[in-house]
Amino acid sequence: MGGQEATSGPDPVAAIYHRALPHVYGYLLSRCGSVSLAEDLTADTFLAAVAATRQTRKPGEGVPEVTVAWLVGVARHKLADHWRRSGREERTAAVAGQPAQAYDDPWDEWLDTQAAYAALRCLNAHQRAALTLRYLDGLPVAEVAAHLGRSLTATETLLVRARAALRRVYQDARQDSEHEEEGHGR
Numbered sequence: 001m002g003g004q005e006a007t008s009g010p011d012p013v014a015a016i017y018h019r020a021l022p023h024v025y026g027y028l029l030s031r032c033g034s035v036s037l038a039e040d041l042t043a044d045t046f047l048a049a050v051a052a053t054r055q056t057r058k059p060g061e062g063v064p065e066v067t068v069a070w071l072v073g074v075a076r077h078k079l080a081d082h083w084r085r086s087g088r089e090e091r092t093a094a095v096a097g098q099p100a101q102a103y104d105d106p107w108d109e110w111l112d113t114q115a116a117y118a119a120l121r122c123l124n125a126h127q128r129a130a131l132t133l134r135y136l137d138g139l140p141v142a143e144v145a146a147h148l149g150r151s152l153t154a155t156e157t158l159l160v161r162a163r164a165a166l167r168r169v170y171q172d173a174r175q176d177s178e179h180e181e182e183g184h185g186r
Contacts, residue, residue, distance in 0.1 A: 012066040013049045020068045021046075024075050031079060031132050033117040041082060045075040076137060080129055080147045087125030119170035127162035134159060 024045055029038035049071055053063050064070065120128055126148065133144045145155035 011050070012053050012063065013046060016066055016068065016071070017046065020071045023068050024071050027072050028075055028079060031136050032082070033121060037082070041075065041078045044078045045071060048074050048078065076133075077147075080133065083125045083129035083132070084148075085125075087129075090125055115173055116166075116170060119166055119173055122169045123162060123165050126158060127165055130155065130158045131162050131166060 021042070025038055025042045028041045028045075029035065032038055032041070049066060052074075053066060120131065123131070129148060130144055133139045133147055134141065139147070141155055141159065142152055144159070145152050148155060148158075150158065
């Protein structure tokens with residue numbers, strides 16, 4: 001059969017798609033802050049899930065159980081892959097002397113949460129990934145290290161530096177907006 005297993009029932013990803021889509025998309029959007037990126041990563045997540053369920057397996061090995069939680073786990077990996085890829089692109093751009101592309105988010109002025117996301121986007125890809133995995137996903141430092149392919153000590157150092165950088169960027173943005181408000185109030 002061309003390297004694919006025949007399935008007797010419906011496609012397990014198709015069966016859960018409509019129920020899982022809002023969870024997967026919401027998970028990604030809340031962590032990346034970009035509608036278009038969340039849409040791309042959601043599509044990548046479902047494509048990876050279809051590929052995983054159709055993959056030829058060893059005898060006795062079944063198709064993975066497709067649940068919302070499993071799909072969100074796949075989405076987490078796709079997001080971590082994106083952060084790693086973005087980090088490589090930023091480093092390449094820096095070496096080439098070109099500025100890295102800024103992230104576009106139309107809601108930078110929304111609430112303090114939006115200001116925090118805006119500040120998060122100003123950090124480099126490794127810092128964003130570490131903070132996202134640790135504080136938004138709630139992973140222990142050891143799992144963050146595994147996702148990022150770093151040692152535990154290097155990840156702890158990265159988290160300390162990322163928190164300090166986020167605090168700096170966030171406070172600078174707050175001060176800038178307060179100065180703008182003072183200037184418009186006169």
